[in-house]
Amino acid sequence: MKKPLHIPKTPGIYIFRDRQRAPLYIGKAGNLRSRLSFYFSRSPKSARSEKLLTETRALTIIKTASDIEALIAEAEHIKKYSPKYNVLMRDDKNYLYVAITREPFPKIYVTHQPRKREAGMPEQRTADYIGPFTDGTALKTTLRALRGVFPYCTCQKPHPRTCLNAEIGRCLGVCCKKPVTTDAMERRRYKKNIASIIGVLRGRGRFMMKAARRAMREAAQNEHFEKAAKFRDELFGLERVFAHAHVLSQSFRDIRKKAAFNMEQELSRLLGVRGTIVRLEGYDISNISGRDAVGSMVVFIKKNAGGPRNYYAPDKKSYRHFRIKTVSGANDPAMIREVLSRRLKHREWPRPDILVIDGGLAQLHAAMDVVHATAATAGSARPLVTALAKRKEELYSEEESAPIELKKQPEHLLHLFQNIRNESHRFAKRYHHKRRELAFKKN
Structure with a gap:
C-alpha cells in the first residue's frame, strides 16, 4: 500500500483494511502524521507489523477534536470490529476497562478483565464496563481530568470523617461518610456526575458541552445566576478535559x-x-x-x-x-x-x-x-x-x-x-x- 498524500497532524484514529475493507488493525494517535510515518518509513519493523502492511489494501483516517476523543473512538471501534491484528498483538489481559459498580453511590475504577464479581467484593456489587481501552496512562489521565469536573467516590468502605478527596473537591463527600446519606437530592447529584462520566467515555462529550452551553445561556437570560454558574462550571470543566488533557501526546x-x-x-x-x-x-x-x-x-x-x-x-x-x-x-x-x-x-x-x-x-x-x-x-x-x-x-x-x-x-x-x-x-x-x-x- 502506498503512503497517503495527505495525513493530518491532528488527533484521531487510523484503520488498516484488507481486500474486503474489513478492519485489520485500529490505532490512535495524538498526531496522525507522526504516528503513521513509522509504518511507511524504511525503519525495521516487527514481523507482525510487516505482515499487517502486506495484507493492508486501504487506510481509513478519522480525525477527532481532541486526544481524549481519539482514545474513546479507538475503544468503540475495537469493541465493534475486534480487528485481527489488535487481537494478535495484545491479549485480553492487556486491555483496560472502566468499571462502574451497581451501588446506590456507584464507584469507578480501572480493571484489566471484566468480571461479574471483582475479587474481595460482595456478590451483589457487580459492575458495568466501558472499553476496551489500549492505553492505561491515557485512560487514567482522562479519568483524573473527569473527576475534577464530576467528583465521584473511590472509598471502599464508609468512614466517620470526610475523606481527603472530598476536601480537595474530587468527591462529593456524601457517598462514603457514615452514616451514608439518604437525601434524594444528594443521590441524584451524585448519579448525575456518574452519568456525565459515562456519557463522555461513550463519546457524547461534545453533545454534553452544547447542552450545558445552551442551559447556561437560558438560565442567565432568566436571571437564574446560581443555576447558570453551575452549567458554566460544567461547560468549562468539559472544555478543559478535552482541550487541556493531551493524553496521547507529550505532556x-x-x-x-x-x-x-x-x-x-x-x-x-x-x-x-x-x-x-x-x-x-x-x-x-x-x-x-x-x-x-x-x-x-x-x-x-x-x-x-x-x-x-x-x-x-x-x-x-x-x-x-x-x-x-x-x-x-x-x-x-x-x-x-x-x-x-x-x-x-x-x-x-x-x-x-x-x-x-x-x-x-x-x-x-x-x-x-x-x-x-x-x-x-x-x-x-x-x-x-x-x-x-x-x-x-x-x-x-x-x-x-x-x-x-x-x-x-x-x-x-x-x-x-x-x-x-x-x-x-x-x-x-x-x-x-x-x-x-x-x-x-x-x-
Whole structure:
C-alpha cells in the first residue's frame, strides 16, 4: 500500500483494511502524521507489523477534536470490529476497562478483565464496563481530568470523617461518610456526575458541552445566576478535559524531562522577538453575566535543560488574581484593560517578555492599548502582546497581520501556549468560584 498524500497532524484514529475493507488493525494517535510515518518509513519493523502492511489494501483516517476523543473512538471501534491484528498483538489481559459498580453511590475504577464479581467484593456489587481501552496512562489521565469536573467516590468502605478527596473537591463527600446519606437530592447529584462520566467515555462529550452551553445561556437570560454558574462550571470543566488533557501526546512533564530543543529560540522565530524571553504571563477573565468578575495572572519562567536546551515551567508563587472593580456587566475586553493596568503599576514585579491573553482580537486590542500607554508614560520597554483564540488554537500577535495557526507549529509550542491558557483559566475560575461562594453565604 502506498503512503497517503495527505495525513493530518491532528488527533484521531487510523484503520488498516484488507481486500474486503474489513478492519485489520485500529490505532490512535495524538498526531496522525507522526504516528503513521513509522509504518511507511524504511525503519525495521516487527514481523507482525510487516505482515499487517502486506495484507493492508486501504487506510481509513478519522480525525477527532481532541486526544481524549481519539482514545474513546479507538475503544468503540475495537469493541465493534475486534480487528485481527489488535487481537494478535495484545491479549485480553492487556486491555483496560472502566468499571462502574451497581451501588446506590456507584464507584469507578480501572480493571484489566471484566468480571461479574471483582475479587474481595460482595456478590451483589457487580459492575458495568466501558472499553476496551489500549492505553492505561491515557485512560487514567482522562479519568483524573473527569473527576475534577464530576467528583465521584473511590472509598471502599464508609468512614466517620470526610475523606481527603472530598476536601480537595474530587468527591462529593456524601457517598462514603457514615452514616451514608439518604437525601434524594444528594443521590441524584451524585448519579448525575456518574452519568456525565459515562456519557463522555461513550463519546457524547461534545453533545454534553452544547447542552450545558445552551442551559447556561437560558438560565442567565432568566436571571437564574446560581443555576447558570453551575452549567458554566460544567461547560468549562468539559472544555478543559478535552482541550487541556493531551493524553496521547507529550505532556508538559515529558517536555521538561526530554527537552531536546531550544524553546526560547523557537518562540523568537515564531513571534519575531529580539532579545531574551524569560518570563511569559497569561491572563484570563472569569464571570457569569458580569457578576463576581475576576481576572487571573499566571507566570511561566524559562528553565535550562542543559546546553542550549530550555523550556518554560509554571512559577506558581508568582500567580496573582484580581477582583474586577471598575467594570459592570459582561465586558471581557474592558476587564482585561483593568487587570493589565493594575498589574503594570507593580514596578516591583519582574517585567514580562510576552503576554498571552485568553481571547481573540477584541482582547488583544484591549491589552495593546494598556501596554502601549504604560510604556509611553514610563519610557520602558514593553512586552509583546498575544491572544490565544480557543476554537481553532489561533494565536493573534501585535506583530503579525494574520493569526498564527498553532496546530501547524511544532507540538511543544502548541502545548506551551495551551498550558498557559489553561492555567490562567483554571486559576481565574477557582477565584471566581470562591467569590461566588462568599457572596452566596452573605445572602
